[in-house]
Amino acid sequence: MGKVIRVRVPATSANLGSGFDALGVALTLYNELCFYEDDGDGIRVEVEGLGRGEIPTALSENMASIAMAEAAALNGTALPKSGVLRLINRIPPARGLGSSSAALAGGIFLGNVLTGGGLDRQAMLNAVTKLEGHPDNVAPALCGGLCISVMDGGRTITQVVSLDEELSFIAVSPSVEVPTERARAVLPQTLAYKDGVFNVGRVALLVTAFITKHYEHLPYGLEDKLHMPYRLPLIPGGAKVLQAAVDAGALGVTVSGSGSTIIAFATKNEAAVQAAMEDAFMQAGLTASGHILKACNEGAKLI
Ligand code: HSE
Numbered sequence: 001m002g003k004v005i006r007v008r009v010p011a012t013s014a015n016l017g018s019g020f021d022a023l024g025v026a027l028t029l030y031n032e033l034c035f036y037e038d039d040g041d042g043i044r045v046e047v048e049g050l051g052r053g054e055i056p057t058a059l060s061e062n063m064a065s066i067a068m069a070e071a072a073a074l075n076g077t078a079l080p081k082s083g084v085l086r087l088i089n090r091i092p093p094a095r096g097l098g099s100s101s102a103a104l105a106g107g108i109f110l111g112n113v114l115t116g117g118g119l120d121r122q123a124m125l126n127a128v129t130k131l132e133g134h135p136d137n138v139a140p141a142l143c144g145g146l147c148i149s150v151m152d153g154g155r156t157i158t159q160v161v162s163l164d165e166e167l168s169f170i171a172v173s174p175s176v177e178v179p180t181e182r183a184r185a186v187l188p189q190t191l192a193y194k195d196g197v198f199n200v201g202r203v204a205l206l207v208t209a210f211i212t213k214h215y216e217h218l219p220y221g222l223e224d225k226l227h228m229p230y231r232l233p234l235i236p237g238g239a240k241v242l243q244a245a246v247d248a249g250a251l252g253v254t255v256s257g258s259g260s261t262i263i264a265f266a267t268k269n270e271a272a273v274q275a276a277m278e279d280a281f282m283q284a285g286l287t288a289s290g291h292i293l294k295a296c297n298e299g300a301k302l303i
Contacts, residue, residue, distance in 0.1 A: 002039070002080065003037040005113050006034045007302060009030060010026040010300075011029040012024045012025065012097065012098030013261075014256070016206060018221060018223060018224045023147070026297070027097070027169055027295065028293045029090055032087075033085065033106040033110050035085050038084065045057040045087065047087045048086060050099075063103035064085060064104070067106075068110055074127060075119065087103070095177065095178075095261045096259045104138055105141035105300045109142070113302065122155075122156075129151060145161055145162045145296075146160070146163055147160050148161070161210060166213070167267060170291075172262055173261040178234050178235065183259055186230045186231060205220055205221040216251070218265055222253070234260070235262070237280055237285075248269060264277065
């Protein structure tokens with residue numbers, strides 16, 4: 001029997017309102033990637049769970065296998081000649097909960113273990129940011145916690161902040177998908193100066209609210225003028241779901257990543273917030289299912 005390697009990687013919620021393309025938080029919902037070396041005929045990808053039959057399994061198209069191959073290239077070592085890469089998916093695909101970043105982060109982490117372990121987390125982060133195009137989901141998928149990230153040339157600079165158990169994240173995903181390309185295509189090419197200024201204060205307040213646990217500042221810190229006004233109309237019932245979460249007692253609420261999941265923040269009444277959000281989606285004609293999650297302070301890791 002050849003090598004068997006298992007990696008766990010968390011879901012992530014990017015942007016958090018005002019932190020467009022810069023903030024992301026890892027959550028306690030996980031995908032697993034397993035590699036079983038064998039003496040068969042090459043590497044094959046299998047998908048179990050969510051996205052089975054939709055996620056491509058060709059090596060050149062599957063994000064996890066692309067990232068695994070990138071780790072091998074950076075380590076200058078070949079991957080095992082043959083084996084199965086099994087993706088056990090619990091993060092809903094194309095819903096704004098970081099499924100593609102989980103595949104990239106998990107894939108590079110697994111590929112690094114298989115090819116000598118020469119890459120540290122910074123090297124893996126630089127590589128997957130390049131593959132993804134922005135760091136907000138890949139950083140927490142690799143590092144855990146709340147990540148504040150910027151790109152500087154080919155390097156990703158990330159500050160990780162651990163969050164505590166008191167805060168819950170209620171992520172409700174409707175049946176409708178919003179592909180990230182579509183959600184980025186609706187964004188304007190230019191912005192009013194005052195809208196930029198609006199976001200600067202909000203994002204500073206938001207990060208500080210998480211660090212100091214002044215959660216009463218979350219509703220202000222989550223406000224955004226860079227992407228939310230353009231994207232919310234892509235989610236049927238979106239505005240009503242945001243309102244339903246607040247009415248049911250959430251501290252704040254926003255679109256997760258580029259949608260379609262809506263994510264609320266609460267320290268109590270979590271089940272009522274989830275039910276109210278699911279109900280608001282139902283009234284818009286969509287089925288929806290939610291998770292009550294916590295921040296996960298660990299990124300991709302061997303299990
Ligand atoms: N920051 C990204 C966006 C996250 O909102 O487009 C989704 O990839």
